[in-house]
Amino acid sequence: MSNETSAPPPVFTELSARRLGPVRRYLVRHPVVVDVLLVVCFAAWASLMGLGADSMYVLHAYLGGEQVLQMQLTSLALTVCGAVALCWRRRRPVLVAVVMSVLGVAALAATGATSGFEVGVAIALYAVARSRRPVVTWAVCAASVAALLVGARLLPLATTVGAISMGLDPGDAAEAAAGRVGAFLQSAVWYQTAVPVLVLALLAVALGTSVRNRRLHVAAFVDAANALARDLEQRERLAQAAERARIAREMHDVVAHSISVMVALGGGAAAAIDWAPDRSRTALDELVATGRSALGDMRRVLDVLHDDDGDGADGPVAAAGTPASDVGTPASTVGGAPLEPQPGTPDLTALVERFRTADLPVTASGLTDAGLDGLDASMQLAVYRMVQEALTNVLRHAPGTPAVEVGVTRGREHVEVIVTDGGPTVPVEPAHGAQRGLVGMRERAAVFGGTVEAGRNGAGWQVRAVLPLNEGVA
Numbered sequence: 001m002s003n004e005t006s007a008p009p010p011v012f013t014e015l016s017a018r019r020l021g022p023v024r025r026y027l028v029r030h031p032v033v034v035d036v037l038l039v040v041c042f043a044a045w046a047s048l049m050g051l052g053a054d055s056m057y058v059l060h061a062y063l064g065g066e067q068v069l070q071m072q073l074t075s076l077a078l079t080v081c082g083a084v085a086l087c088w089r090r091r092r093p094v095l096v097a098v099v100m101s102v103l104g105v106a107a108l109a110a111t112g113a114t115s116g117f118e119v120g121v122a123i124a125l126y127a128v129a130r131s132r133r134p135v136v137t138w139a140v141c142a143a144s145v146a147a148l149l150v151g152a153r154l155l156p157l158a159t160t161v162g163a164i165s166m167g168l169d170p171g172d173a174a175e176a177a178a179g180r181v182g183a184f185l186q187s188a189v190w191y192q193t194a195v196p197v198l199v200l201a202l203l204a205v206a207l208g209t210s211v212r213n214r215r216l217h218v219a220a221f222v223d224a225a226n227a228l229a230r231d232l233e234q235r236e237r238l239a240q241a242a243e244r245a246r247i248a249r250e251m252h253d254v255v256a257h258s259i260s261v262m263v264a265l266g267g268g269a270a271a272a273i274d275w276a277p278d279r280s281r282t283a284l285d286e287l288v289a290t291g292r293s294a295l296g297d298m299r300r301v302l303d304v305l306h307d308d309d310g311d312g313a314d315g316p317v318a319a320a321g322t323p324a325s326d327v328g329t330p331a332s333t334v335g336g337a338p339l340e341p342q343p344g345t346p347d348l349t350a351l352v353e354r355f356r357t358a359d360l361p362v363t364a365s366g367l368t369d370a371g372l373d374g375l376d377a378s379m380q381l382a383v384y385r386m387v388q389e390a391l392t393n394v395l396r397h398a399p400g401t402p403a404v405e406v407g408v409t410r411g412r413e414h415v416e417v418i419v420t421d422g423g424p425t426v427p428v429e430p431a432h433g434a435q436r437g438l439v440g441m442r443e444r445a446a447v448f449g450g451t452v453e454a455g456r457n458g459a460g461w462q463v464r465a466v467l468p469l470n471e472g473v474a
Contacts, residue, residue, distance in 0.1 A: 046116030050075025129208025258294030264358035344380030390419035400425035423459035
């Protein structure tokens with residue numbers, strides 16, 4: 001797929017929308033670094049709790065060194081499993097939370113303490129809260145906390161280790177190993193485990209939910225900004241397409257008209273050079289004048305296009321919205337270059353005379369009405385181009401026509417342009433063009449909310465354009 005049809009890259013991203021320092025920006029761009037740091041911190045904390053806690057040394061007096069060593073090795077194995085599980089917290093946060101809770105209960109059963117797994121469970125719950133809906137987060141949080149608290153309450157070794165870590169004497173070694181201690185002591189020991197587990201879990205969920213809400217807000221802002229950027233880009237493309245169509249329409253009107261007239265003048269001059277040299281000379285002079293006029297029109301259109309690519313969009317605006325008083329006045333400038341004035345209704349008479357010189361029997365009415373001079377410059381240009389295009393089509397497709405009538409009238413609510421020919425009197429090849437001229441006329445009329453009708457009129461052809469006055473461009 002080409003670059004023109006592929007979706008453009010987003011203008012804004014979540015990273016660009018957030019105000020982050022260099023360290024946080026680096027961590028956001030490299031999440032693996034964060035994962036490694038969390039795993040290392042958990043492993044260090046869990047190892048410290050499982051291998052170096054004071055309760056482990058005190059347990060030697062009650063359980064013996066061999067059993068304590070076995071408990072330490074079990075704690076180390078569970079820590080390794082927990083560290084490996086945390087590596088998947090971004091991809092499978094709910095599963096990791098469940099695994100960490102199970103490992104925490106296993107640590108309670110094997111060592112009598114959470115052995116740092118309250119931190120591992122909190123890390124997993126943070127990942128759940130950051131990436132899942134609140135209902136899922138609270139369900140996982142409740143299940144994880146409940147599993148640890150129930151294990152701390154029911155497992156005998158948890159009560160023994162908890163009592164020793166509190167500095168209390170639960171009795172002799174047998175009583176301590178069996179966990180047969182008083183109810184008050186059991187409650188005190190349970191609270192010692194429950195409070196850290198519950199506080200860390202709630203803090204993790206609160207922090208993860210806050211991060212999730214902030215990211216959703218930032219994502220909504222980024223989506224809105226990108227949608228606005230895409231909309232502006234689309235509008236710019238549409239404006240460029242409309243401008244290209246306008247310039248193509250102008251070029252078509254200039255080139256098609258001028259070349260058609262020049263061909264007709266050249267043919268007439270060649271035919272009359274022997275028997276009417278004066279007439280042939282006049283036709284050649286008009287051919288040169290038409291060529292110069294066409295070059296001037298093309299230079300004006302190209303200079304306006306060049307000005308659009310340079311300083312701004314003043315060129316098209318000036319071309320379409322020049323005050324009526326400026327039409328037909330001395331040349332204006334665009335981008336510092338002198339330009340010919342836009343043609344308007346005052347130039348219709350000269351236009352008709354040019355076609356008459358090309359042996360087109362044109363009769364015109366309404367061209368010198370005072371009311372046409374007061375029209376907006378853009379509407380004057382539209383009227384001029386429509387008459388020009390219609391006469392050019394007659395010259396091309398109706399050679400030898402006996403009569404051509406041009407009528408331009410201004411009413412109270414609209415301007416009407418009618419061009420009618422009597423049809424060709426010599427054979428002519430069928431037209432196979434794209435009818436850009438007729439399409440351009442309709443596009444010009446549509447700017448003012450008007451219409452263009454073209455079709456057979458007896459043996460000839462008629463073009464009728466209606467331009468409402470109350471919808472013109474000011």
